[in-house]
Amino acid sequence: MLDNANAQERESKPLVLIVDDERDIADMLKGYFELSGYLACVAYDGEAAIKAISRKPDVILLDVNMPGRDGFSVCRAIRDSVSCPIIFLTARVEDADMIDGFASGGDDYVAKPFSLQVLGARVAAQLAREKRRSTSSVVRMNDDISIDFRRMQVMVHGAPVSLPRKEYEICALLAKHPSQVFDRDMIYEQVWNAPGDSSVVTEHVRRLRKALAQAGADASCIRTVWGVGYSWGA
Incomplete structure (x- = not known):
């Protein structure tokens, strides 16, 4: 019964994968999206993010400036395996960085510091776009x-x-x-x-x-x- 309940919840709630080495930010985002009606999971580094895609998230929030494997590298590593939207979170605002992000397979780009409401709206917009695409036969x-x-x-x-x-x-x-x-x-x-x-x-x-x-x-x-x-x- 518990497995069935979990499966039904997953069908009704999109899963957000949050990838950020700043644990306070990652945990805050997890709490925000759970309160907003999503399922959420967290990875605190690039390697953990690559493993976490096995959970088949519906959208990924991916910090760029992580030690070791940065967000662009993670995106390139997973993009051929996942089709869900990937939104970069970063303090970088230069055009060249934005181009690198899109070229590596990202779908959107949100600069830090950001409003939780604006980020939530970006996530909702990306999911709505995927839903519209899914209506085709x-x-x-x-x-x-x-x-x-x-x-x-x-x-x-x-x-x-x-x-x-x-x-x-x-x-x-x-x-x-x-x-x-x-x-x-x-x-x-x-x-x-x-x-x-x-x-x-x-x-x-x-x-x-x-x-x-x-x-x-x-x-x-x-x-x-x-x-x-x-x-x-x-």
Whole structure:
């Protein structure tokens, strides 16, 4: 009975993972979110955060300035394993730091000191965005490939294909706009949500095509438009 009760609570309450080496701040945030109707757990360093993702949090609050493994490093280490929103908490406010944060896989950036109410609103907004995304159904893109936008999952002949988040998002972006050509800068801006080195898009597209081909799909559906960019074609 207790296990069933815990499972029902988890289904009804989002889990917030709080990662901060300042224990007073971490514990304060845990108390705030629990009082606000969330479940909350805490990790006090980067290594503990990486282990804690096994609990499958719905959103992660990740401090940047931690000794040892900093927040950017943790984000890069877990981003391919988790699709939930990651919000950085940091005293850094320079544009370069913000770009690093988004490039490493973060979804939002809250500068310290912050208002608990503002942080709570940011968390709620990210969760609402994920919920809107989850209302989409499975869409068949062609004879080989379908996409489950609810689970952020690409499937080939009905079998799921293991893709890192960036490859999935590139695939979904192109598939949602068939025949529209996206240059690398447009793809980077849409997928990474920040300016940066768009040359990395080429490597992600190569990996995406390879994964689709290995799964038995015709990867030529992701077309290269020479001198321009990429598009989803028949």
